[in-house]
Amino acid sequence: MYKYVAVLILxxxxxxxxxxxxxxxxGLQTPTLAKGxxxxxxxxxSLGTEGGSSYMLRxxxxxxxxEDLQVNLTTPTMIEPLENAPRTRGNSNMPANSNIETSxxxxxxxxxxxxxxxxxxxxxxxxxxxxxxxxAGVNTSKSLHAAISTGxxxxxxxxxxxxxxxxxxxxxxxxLGDLPYMSGVVGYRPDIFxxxxxxxxxxIFVESLAEFPGQNKYLGQQNYDDSRSKKxxxxxxxxxxxxxxxxxxxxxxxxxxDLSPGAVKENYRVSLNLSYWL
Numbered sequence: 052m053y054k055y056v057a058v059l060i061l062x063x064x065x066x067x068x069x070x071x072x073x074x075x076x077x078g079l080q081t082p083t084l085a086k087g088x089x090x091x092x093x094x095x096x097s098l099g100t101e102g103g104s105s106y107m108l109r110x111x112x113x114x115x116x117x118e119d120l121q122v123n124l125t126t127p128t129m130i131e132p133l134e135n136a137p138r139t140r141g142n143s144n145m146p147a148n149s150n151i152e153t154s155x156x157x158x159x160x161x162x163x164x165x166x167x168x169x170x171x172x173x174x175x176x177x178x179x180x181x182x183x184x185x186x187a188g189v190n191t192s193k194s195l196h197a198a199i200s201t202g203x204x205x206x207x208x209x210x211x212x213x214x215x216x217x218x219x220x221x222x223x224x225x226x227l228g229d230l231p232y233m234s235g236v237v238g239y240r241p242d243i244f245x246x247x248x249x250x251x252x253x254x255i256f257v258e259s260l261a262e263f264p265g266q267n268k269y270l271g272q273q274n275y276d277d278s279r280s281k282k283x284x285x286x287x288x289x290x291x292x293x294x295x296x297x298x299x300x301x302x303x304x305x306x307x308x309d310l311s312p313g314a315v316k317e318n319y320r321v322s323l324n325l326s327y328w329l
Contacts, residue, residue, distance in 0.1 A: 078259070087115055091111075097321050122155055136187060149182045151180050172201040209236070256290070
């Protein structure tokens with residue numbers, strides 16, 4: 052518990068912080084920054100399993116190259132790692148994933164069919180380098196990540212659906228299993244928060260994240276069998292905005308865990324983000 056308190060203290064002592072758009076914590080989304088826009092963020096995260104809990108801070112920096120092309124850099128500070136950590140990611144690179152990652156978001160279409168309403172789609176490609184040498188008893192290597200999302204946004208309702216894939220390279224005849232995943236998000240902005248600044252603005256999201264991690268390979272041979280774990284997480288998140296500042300908080304709990312042999316059972320995921328937009 053004291054480790055989680057330490058995370059919160061570090062969060063609130065950070066001066067410049069970022070959030071990836073005005074959207075969800077875990078699910079893929081579509082908005083990109085305006086040209087020349089800068090986002091800074093720090094997130095405190097915790098993930099609990101049957102074997103213990105992990106705690107970490109994650110810092111993110113984003114820059115709008117054009118209104119449809121955004122570059123991102125994220126780096127972690129691990130406070131308490133897990134010995135047998137599950138592979139996760141989603142929008143926010145959860146605390147089991149202590150990677151440094153750079154990525155590009157490209158919004159390849161956007162159709163503003165009415166005032167304040169639009170359909171759009173965004174593609175993501177990224178490369179990551181681990182900050183640890185061993186993960187779940189396997190040599191950790193660089194990885195590639197690609198994802199795509201599409202959805203609808205208005206002043207009141209939001210909905211995004213997306214999917215992605217992370218691939219780890221082999222290192223010394225060992226390899227972490229790949230990670231296909233999907234996410235879905237529905238959001239609502241109550242009428243009471245429709246006013247302009249300096250009135251606060253709150254949005255509510257229901258998020259879901261499905262993951263299908265593959266088996267690790269030890270010395271060139273796959274561990275156990277070829278089966279994949281199947282996990283589905285669901286939970287709420289809340290986004291509050293005030294001027295150029297924002298705060299997001301939310302959690303996920305598992306509703307489905309069909310695990311392959313050796314996979315760890317998860318209990319929860321929680322995240323708290325503080326944000327500043329330049």
